[in-house]
Amino acid sequence: MDEIAKVNVENGVFLFKLKNVLNDKNVSINKIMKDTNTDYKVIKRLMTGELVKIDMYVLARVCDYLDCSIEELIEYKH
Numbered sequence: 465m466d467e468i469a470k471v472n473v474e475n476g477v478f479l480f481k482l483k484n485v486l487n488d489k490n491v492s493i494n495k496i497m498k499d500t501n502t503d504y505k506v507i508k509r510l511m512t513g514e515l516v517k518i519d520m521y522v523l524a525r526v527c528d529y530l531d532c533s534i535e536e537l538i539e540y541k542h
Contacts, residue, residue: 478539
């Protein structure tokens with residue numbers, strides 16, 4: 465089941481797909497938090513799209529840990 469968070473912006477929509485990637489790779493939120501040294505709230509915001517800015521270092525850690533591209537986690541459509 466796809467669990468994509470959609471966030472509408474002025475000229476398009478952001479799709480936050482971290483939950484799907486975690487499910488596909490059988491990784492829990494607690495495990496990724498611990499292994500990437502990332503706060504729970506930050507991981508949840510990347511899953512729900514409830515954020516204003518994205519820390520590129522956190523995004524890099526998550527991508528490296530999950531062995532995925534940014535596009536697999538966040539997509540923008542206009």
